[in-house]
Amino acid sequence: MLEVSDEVRAEIGDEEAERLLAGDGSPGSYDCTSCRTPGDSEREQTSTVLFVGDETAVLAFAHAGCIPSQVVAVPEADLQGAVRSITGDSPASAGDAPQSVPGGQAVLGITSGLILINGDLHPALVVEPTAPIARPGTTGPGDDFLPLLIEQGFIPMTDTEEVPQALSGWSILLAAGQLHSVLQPGQVAWWQAHRPLSVTDGWRAAVNKTQRVLVYAAPVGTIGQQPREDLLRDALDKAARNGKLVAASMPLAGTPGA
Template sequence: MLDVSDDVRAEIGDEEADLLLAGDNAPGSYDCTSCRTPGNSERERTSTVLFVGEETAVLAFAHATCIPSQVVTVSEEQLQGAVASITGDSPGRPADADAPQPVPGGQAVLGITSGLVLIGGELHPALVVEPTAPIARPGTTGPGDDFLPLLIEQGFIPVTNTADLPSPLAGWSVLLAAGQLHAVLQPGTDGSGQVAWWQAHQALSVTDGWRAAVNRTQRVLIYAAPVGSIGQQPREDLLRDALDKAAAAGKLVAASMPLAGT
């Protein structure tokens, strides 16, 4: 019942991969590295997920319905955090903290806030992205903020009503591993796969409710607004109010995207 992708096989070698598939080194019972709920490789399809750092690599396991077998490249610091998360030794980090990531064309970082958004009577896992400063179009030095136009060119849709479910955005995905948020991925410019649009310098924790929702929907809603439109809201009802106000002001775009690799 174990899935070993070609990428994972290439990293761990044929001998180790064959031992896993034969059940010799299979985990049996495990905690899914994505949703953090129990799994059993003898009774349900299970993905092998290899975390690769600069010096070390760690093999973890996940429900095949959560994420496919894949190699996740992380920094050595992130790998140690993933190990701590897998073994339950880390309290994690609030997901509403800013995670610095340079943005092309602007001296800014993207702040990421996670929350649940109620649409059509169902709770959906969402990430709200807001830069810390105006974003200039690459190659320009003007004072304007092109954050939303740049995203619309990528396929994000302006939001006029937050009660509507955002449209799927092809080629983009959200990387959730070891129960934590690692990156938002976008299509590479040369067609060679995905690259990080936003990447956490340290994996961000999300709530049990958020993980449960994404495990149910297998999709994440991404909302984005210019600097100063949303702010750090301490409660989800206040976050929804801020999203409503940004939408009414024409300062909100959104898209839905699957978990990485699905």
């Protein structure tokens, strides 16, 4: 019950594809690379998902209901992180995961949570730097974090009851049920976890349903560390009212619209 798409077949070759379809080398029992719950390729439709980097390729398996069989191009560093995650060589981080931004002025803290909009739960990421972000090439004390993101296509949010617009070319890399990076156009990592970031079962269930993640960003000191999702929502609401929140909707890497 294994599904091998034409693009996966083109990458791995007809011989390997036929071997998989014949059951030789099929995974049998596996953990879905998307939702991380158990699957069985002998009892349910299973997708082959090929993660391809500059030098490394990893064949993974997923419930066909989670994601279709496809090739996902990812930065080599992200793929190496995914390999370590899948093989258990790298422990997952918890809470937010800082990532250095160009120039070393600050790190980006990123936190996952569920946002309720019009009665529906949406998987979300909230990004906040640890210091003001200067425009590249300048040395002034100003904070250009939001203007820089608006130039990239993020939309200022005045009402968190609205679903942010889709941002073309950007996507979220979720592999082995963990968050690895936020990718810019060209599959370049805008934010990359030092170690794969764990997300809750509820967050994974929501992203498997929507196939999109809402990404909110605010200047340093706007959101802070919030211990509960209701407090996180309150902080987002306040940031929106004060004109200090931008957002965008992004698909999973390799899904339509990525």
